[in-house]
Amino acid sequence: MPDSKMDETKKKKKKTAECCGYPISIFFIVVNEFCERFSYYGMRAVLVLYFRYFLLWDDDLATSIYHAFVALCYLTPILGAIIADSWLGKFKTIIYLSIVYAVGQVVMAVSTIHDITDANRDGTPDNFTLHIALSMLGLVLIALGTGGIKPCVAAFGGDQFQEHQSRQLNTFFSVFYLCINAGSLLSTLITPVLRAQECGIHTQQQCYPLAFGVPAALMVVSLVVFIAGSGMYTKTAPEGNIMGSVCKCIWFALNNRFRHRSDIYPKREHWMDWAEEKYDKLLIAQIKMVLKVLFLYIPLPMFWTLFDQKGSRWTLQATTMTGDFGGFVLQPDQMQTVNPILILTLVPIMDRIIFPLIKKCGLNFSPLKRMTVGMLFAATAFIAAALVQMEIDKTLPNFPSSSESQLKVVNMHSESLIVTVPSQEPLLIGSFEVQHTSKHTTAVSHWCFTISSHVVFPQSSPDYITFDQQDIRLAFNTTPEINKDLSLIKGSRQTLIIPSEPAEMYLKEDIKSKPKEGKNAVRFVNGWTAYLNITNLESSLQPSETSNYTLVSQGMRKFTLTDGIQSCEFSRKFGFGSSYTFLIPSDLFSTDCESIKEIEDMQPNSVHMALQIPQYFLITTGEVMFSVTGLQFSYSQAPKNMKSVLQAGWLCTNAVGNIIVLIVAELGKLPKQWAEYVLFASLLVAVSIIFSIMAYFYTYIDPAEIEAEILKQQETDPDKKKKKETLEMEEKENEQEIKQTKI
Numbered sequence: 001m002p003d004s005k006m007d008e009t010k011k012k013k014k015k016t017a018e019c020c021g022y023p024i025s026i027f028f029i030v031v032n033e034f035c036e037r038f039s040y041y042g043m044r045a046v047l048v049l050y051f052r053y054f055l056l057w058d059d060d061l062a063t064s065i066y067h068a069f070v071a072l073c074y075l076t077p078i079l080g081a082i083i084a085d086s087w088l089g090k091f092k093t094i095i096y097l098s099i100v101y102a103v104g105q106v107v108m109a110v111s112t113i114h115d116i117t118d119a120n121r122d123g124t125p126d127n128f129t130l131h132i133a134l135s136m137l138g139l140v141l142i143a144l145g146t147g148g149i150k151p152c153v154a155a156f157g158g159d160q161f162q163e164h165q166s167r168q169l170n171t172f173f174s175v176f177y178l179c180i181n182a183g184s185l186l187s188t189l190i191t192p193v194l195r196a197q198e199c200g201i202h203t204q205q206q207c208y209p210l211a212f213g214v215p216a217a218l219m220v221v222s223l224v225v226f227i228a229g230s231g232m233y234t235k236t237a238p239e240g241n242i243m244g245s246v247c248k249c250i251w252f253a254l255n256n257r258f259r260h261r262s263d264i265y266p267k268r269e270h271w272m273d274w275a276e277e278k279y280d281k282l283l284i285a286q287i288k289m290v291l292k293v294l295f296l297y298i299p300l301p302m303f304w305t306l307f308d309q310k311g312s313r314w315t316l317q318a319t320t321m322t323g324d325f326g327g328f329v330l331q332p333d334q335m336q337t338v339n340p341i342l343i344l345t346l347v348p349i350m351d352r353i354i355f356p357l358i359k360k361c362g363l364n365f366s367p368l369k370r371m372t373v374g375m376l377f378a379a380t381a382f383i384a385a386a387l388v389q390m391e392i393d394k395t396l397p398n399f400p401s402s403s404e405s406q407l408k409v410v411n412m413h414s415e416s417l418i419v420t421v422p423s424q425e426p427l428l429i430g431s432f433e434v435q436h437t438s439k440h441t442t443a444v445s446h447w448c449f450t451i452s453s454h455v456v457f458p459q460s461s462p463d464y465i466t467f468d469q470q471d472i473r474l475a476f477n478t479t480p481e482i483n484k485d486l487s488l489i490k491g492s493r494q495t496l497i498i499p500s501e502p503a504e505m506y507l508k509e510d511i512k513s514k515p516k517e518g519k520n521a522v523r524f525v526n527g528w529t530a531y532l533n534i535t536n537l538e539s540s541l542q543p544s545e546t547s548n549y550t551l552v553s554q555g556m557r558k559f560t561l562t563d564g565i566q567s568c569e570f571s572r573k574f575g576f577g578s579s580y581t582f583l584i585p586s587d588l589f590s591t592d593c594e595s596i597k598e599i600e601d602m603q604p605n606s607v608h609m610a611l612q613i614p615q616y617f618l619i620t621t622g623e624v625m626f627s628v629t630g631l632q633f634s635y636s637q638a639p640k641n642m643k644s645v646l647q648a649g650w651l652c653t654n655a656v657g658n659i660i661v662l663i664v665a666e667l668g669k670l671p672k673q674w675a676e677y678v679l680f681a682s683l684l685v686a687v688s689i690i691f692s693i694m695a696y697f698y699t700y701i702d703p704a705e706i707e708a709e710i711l712k713q714q715e716t717d718p719d720k721k722k723k724k725e726t727l728e729m730e731e732k733e734n735e736q737e738i739k740q741t742k743i
């Protein structure tokens, strides 16, 4: 900004009302930021699960769209900075884009109401296209709003301080960062709880409308709070299109350099010096400072590539773990709260203890060194995530490959059966009826035989037998003998149910992946002589019939079984991510449901979510070293009128980071998740080495000092006035040309 204009702005700054040395208007801005971040992070916390389990997208698509959205949120700050600087000013930009943001949140919340398209009232939306279209529209509006206001709010906060409040200004930025994390912490705790509720008009489903609705309401509150402070703000007028000037100056320098590419022209120290014919030395020097920092930013997106996966891959990882902390149960998406909790504790610890201690030891822990160490911390966080993933993989069922089939046999007949697979030893399947003795013991009803070349007994699921051929023939020792030809589904798990009348045996397909969201899949086989109604099941169960799976949440669950005349209750405590088949015997009511037996189709998740804490600790330590330092670095190395330009550039590194996740997730599909984590960690280590080399050659500057020096030089430069006049004339000519072209 030209000095004259800056002086004008200073003069215009009226004396503002103060409280404890702070302008009162600042409280409105801080509360506004808290609500806005609550809204943003609350919505983000449940977004991947909404994609995965409401829109039914697979893991990769859900992760890709999530990162595309985050990338968009960090690209739009450029737009916000341009609108604020050259057109509306910060105050109006924040208001208008906040309205866009709030509308986006409302559209998003509406898109999650399954009842709006659930005409057949079966609990699932009938028109996915409408839900997808609405949610995409909502996300684009949110990205425009949140990104657009991002570079404006902090700067607008800074504008409220007067010259005598420089100490308070520094504290403001710390409080501002703490508010971001307080908002993020609360919303990440609350919205998953709201999501876990059941709601609906026709059918009760996961309450996504509430989980997205509350962030929408908070965004409206944020806007109202901001407007409420309107009378107290110091509002500065738009400072001219600095981004436009920068781009024009760079374009001119490149063009001029190209025009003078011949060896006859003397070389200049820097390619930007080719703008000297037309542009002010000060502007050129400022652009050089910005470009130097932007060049240093090139490797930085890789940090964000890893950092932002805590909201996607790490949340999905948590769904395959157990969140039972004794007194309370943590939902998978709530694990993300560990990050803001650690931020709230680590920022003061680092600032007050660690960094001063390092300084005391005589070590020069410069900002760029801190950022490199931050990157290495993030890389180790991913190694920790890979180790946790390996532990999880050990507990996952051994699902059949696409060329294999798995079979389990459940014998509900009153006698043990001998079964023969041609060219195999005869096999004995114990009768469920004969062998059940005590309550809820696992029924001994699976194959027991020696392993042969085409039959594999996997260690992790002993009740399933794996076949590498599709068609098999089984012979049962009944009179007359029953021969059964089975055509198994490749890549699938099936159960052969042998009812009380063995000739009526049938195949039932089993669940072949972990139940969603850490829930438990249960089904019942009706061995009772009449139909049964069971709570939670869609329809009544005919004799010998097997129900489809129904999902139940973690904790004690009660099922009431009734045949219309008699009834009994059956309760069981569930963990996370298990699957059971419950066998109902013929003496159900005489034993008051006690004789129900269970077969564990899939064991519950056993790796505890607490194991994710080390990876969260490492990534957050990395964030404090990288992100907080990076923000300060961007601010301190930017010329005074380009602080927002550099802030937008800094935010852009985050956008590019998210785009990299998209590319790697789509192109480099690795068969094992832990391998993908190791790949990302290795990439970041490689990038941090490159960054440390670039940092080694970087010389820290004091922009204010350089600017003052150039201004001093210019005062004594006789060409200065002439150049300025030429520049103004050329600009006028350009404008006239444009007008004429339009006519």
Ligand SMILES: N[C@@H](CC(=O)O)C(=O)NCC(=O)O
Residues within 6 Å of the ligand: 037, 041, 180, 181, 184, 185, 339, 340, 343, 623
């Ligand atoms: N630590 C993050 C918040 C989170 O991930 O919960 C943070 O401070 N981000 C900065 C922001 O502006 O959102």
